[in-house]
Amino acid sequence: MPDTQYVVIGTFCIYLIAMLAIGYIAWKRTACASDYFLGGRSLGPWPAALSAGASDMSGWLLLGLPGYAFAAGMEAIWLALGLLIGSWLNWLVMARRLRAYSIVANDSLTLPEFFTNRFKDTSKSLQVISAFFILLFFLFYTSSGLVAGGKLFETVFGLDYQVAVIIGTACIISYTLFGGFLAVSWTDLVQGLLMAAALLIVPVTAIQLEGGAAQVFNQVKAINPELLNPFTQISGEAVSWITIISLLGWGLGYFGQPHILARFTAVRSEQDIPTARRIAVSWTGISMLGAFMVGLAGMTHITGTTSGTLDDPETIFMVLVNTLFHPAISGILLAAILAAIMSTADSQLLVSSSALAEDFYKAVFRKSASQKEVMNVGRVAVIVLALIALALAMTPDSSVLGLVSYAWAGFGAAFGPALLMSLFWKRMTGSGALAGIITGAVTVVVWKQLTGGLFDLYEIIPGIIIATISIVAVSLISAEPEAEIIATFDQAADGVK
Secondary structure, three states: OOHHHHHHHHHHHHHHHHHHHHHHHHHHOOOOHHHHHHHHHOEOHHHHHHHHHHHHHHHHHOOHHHHHHHHHHHHHHHHHHHHHHHHHHHHHHHHHHHHHHHHHOOOOOOHHHHHHHHOOOOOOHHHHHHHHHHHHHHHHHHHHHHHHHHHHHHHHHOOOHHHHHHHHHHHHHHHHHHHHHHHHHHHHHHHHHHHHHHHHHHHHHHHHHOOOHHHHHHHHHHHOHHHHOOOEOOOOOEOOHHHHHHHHHHHHHHHHOHHHHHHHHHEOOHHHHHHHHHHHHHHHHHHHHHHHHHHHHHHOOOOOOOHHHOOOHHHHHHHHHHHHOOHHHHHHHHHHHHHHHHHHHHHHHHHHHHHHHHHHHHHHHOOOOOHHHHHHHHHHHHHHHHHHHHHHOOOOOOOHHHHHHHHHHHHHHHHHHHHHHHHHOOOOOHHHHHHHHHHHHHHHHHHHOOOOHHHHOOOHHHHHHHHHHHHHHHHHHOOOOOHHHHHHHHHHHHHOO
């Protein structure tokens, strides 16, 4: 193995030891299920904001988005714009209200538990079905992180892809298993800062070496002027309205992502939310701009300057780092990819394990289970779910962005309309919520299998539309909510006025 690789490996090891140390400290402060799954609602604005952002963006921010920009140029700006607007609206519209309502709804720890308590669903059908879809879509989402980890270790260390995926999975399980939500949130704070730093350092360095931003854009224009036109494909054909709407539609997914919404309910005070929102949106904007510029700058550093010269465009960030930096610096910058992967996969594993422990095990099988028992079941679930996601990730041809897009749409359509309307419409019923969750999820699954014409529209958009119609229609034909439910709704609404 070359000496430079030993330097990079050493940097990685230091980073992983630091993350494990944070996990150990969090483990010492984790005494019950509330601590393990929600951190005792103790997050300040910085960890809440960066944990939400880091767990949101995942490996696709340093692999998928730069790869998309590298291959398609300015067309990728529609995706970044949609996500930036969606992130801002999610913090603005959802954060304070969800925190207040989750507390009033019997201090709900999970999204399925919130739906059950919000609508007084004694049958537990809302809780179980919601948990089922969380587990289904998170398996794909977590798999995308493991694929990204496999690509990282394969590219950096020359490992066999399957071996690389297994190593990445072991890293993620290691601290999530014991430290729970606090470990995930505190490591996300560090990882979010590292990701932002990497996405500033790499493109700025690449641009300076090329003589400035203007020179980079001139070189990209020389390669293919269509790369700088957000309204045309690289072939010169116009970007269709279906493509633009689909890319902007990614922003709609924020309202239904359980791993992001958990940060809202875990904030220590509603007064911290405006500060957290400003931090989160600023971080998102800076990071996505950096990721976009990595893709454009990468064109000027790759022989042939087209995506065809790379077997996998999603490796452009790694290629730039290895080309431009000393191995010691490369190790730190490449650790940012690992940070992005870990910060999302750990959150997803934790939310999935809470769905198994709280919403299946305790709600259905062991209603008398103690807090400690539920916490231990959650830890076992982390391992089981990680192994299933590992099996799904063992195909080296898997696309990080492709896996993320499917899971993102599933969550956005299944839970986004149901959650938003449950926070703002007191006439909504439990039957309406159940109808919306099922129709939203099923629409995404079915739409994904269809192609051509309107079916090329990103599945999250028809999923959200059909789910919303289902919620309104079923709620209006159902009996009005009981007075107790209305009173609870009004109590929560008063808390956020």
